[in-house]
Amino acid sequence: THANLQGAYLTKAQLRDADLTGAQLQGAELAGTQLQGARLAKAQMQGAFLFLAQLRGAILESTQLQGANLSNADLRNAVLDNVQLQDADVFDPHMSSLYLVRAYLQGARVSDRQLQRLRELLGDLPPPLNGAGLDDDSSETGQERAGAQPS
Numbered sequence: 001t002h003a004n005l006q007g008a009y010l011t012k013a014q015l016r017d018a019d020l021t022g023a024q025l026q027g028a029e030l031a032g033t034q035l036q037g038a039r040l041a042k043a044q045m046q047g048a049f050l051f052l053a054q055l056r057g058a059i060l061e062s063t064q065l066q067g068a069n070l071s072n073a074d075l076r077n078a079v080l081d082n083v084q085l086q087d088a089d090v091f092d093p094h095m096s097s098l099y100l101v102r103a104y105l106q107g108a109r110v111s112d113r114q115l116q117r118l119r120e121l122l123g124d125l126p127p128p129l130n131g132a133g134l135d136d137d138s139s140e141t142g143q144e145r146a147g148a149q150p151s
Helices: 112-122
Strands: 059-061 079-081 099-101 109-111 143-145
Touching: 109 112
Parallel strands: 059 079, 079 099
Antiparallel strands: 109 143
């Protein structure tokens, strides 16, 4: 579709099963938006606000999510393939049955629990997660920053 929705206010919008392939969604407000089953392949979503977004079963292939906020998003059964999540906030999303492959997470902010789960699944963390450690700015909250230097 390649729709230009840069900076659009789409909070709580009903976009289930929408084809947003190649959409320009940089900086869009998508908090609580219903995106179940949506196709977001090659979408440009840098800096998008997806707090509490419903992305269950959504397809995100080659999607640009640098600096996006996916905190508490529902990603169950979603496909994230070749996604760019550098410097993104990915705190406590619902991720059961998430298909995650070739994700780039340098600088992404994740919770201790999420990082531990990745370690359980992957053993030694491969690049780009190798060397993940506590971020100095988040030590009081227990948030971790993937790609930070070990302390």
